[in-house]
Amino acid sequence: GAVVSQHPSRVICKSGTSVKIECRSLDFQATTMFWYRQFPKQSLMLMATSNEGSKATYEQGVEKDKFLINHASLTLSTLTVTSAHPEDSSFYICSAVDRSNYGYTFGSGTRLTVV
């Protein structure tokens, strides 16, 4: 089946630094990827839609200058949390859409802790 790899699975960074999270579709091409954030005991919140070769579309209330998204190839999208603060600590999950059948596959998530 389709596999989406997220890296790193866990990251701890200091407040004020930036951290990059990668989302890769391993065995299919994904023209569209989605980024979600999930706080403890809460549901997934869609942050942005990442389209290969174009600018990401952000959901209302999500700061595009803080959460930089790059979708440079059909198998890779990256989310960079810039100038991270403790309130950015969360579980970040990506989802990739297989361009051949439009099936959605989620990554295993990245636990970000900002100290």
Added chain:
Amino acid sequence: LAKTTQPISMDSYEGQEVNITCSHNNIATNDYITWYQQFPSQGPRFIIQGYKTKVTNEVASLFIPADRKSSTLSLPRVSLSDTAVYYCLVGEPRGSTLGRLYFGRGTQLTVWP
């Protein structure tokens, strides 16, 4: 977007059948109903999708009445490993569109020995 309402939590015992109902009164004609499962610190996993009547796969069944204003996910003979959060989503079908998926609160299912 059709809003969904699910019970916040449910409890069951191993070997029992579990039915989780989702209400979606404002479902649109083109909307499908999709269920995902999520374990702690993991991404959601697709379980089943349907449009009307009944759909069955190797892990679950999905029952959708004629008015489509609700749906029921049925898990036969649950085990401890079925303890997870289950999300009901209503929208464009998985497999034919690039629509965004919006998750509701989900149902925490806890299976006891």
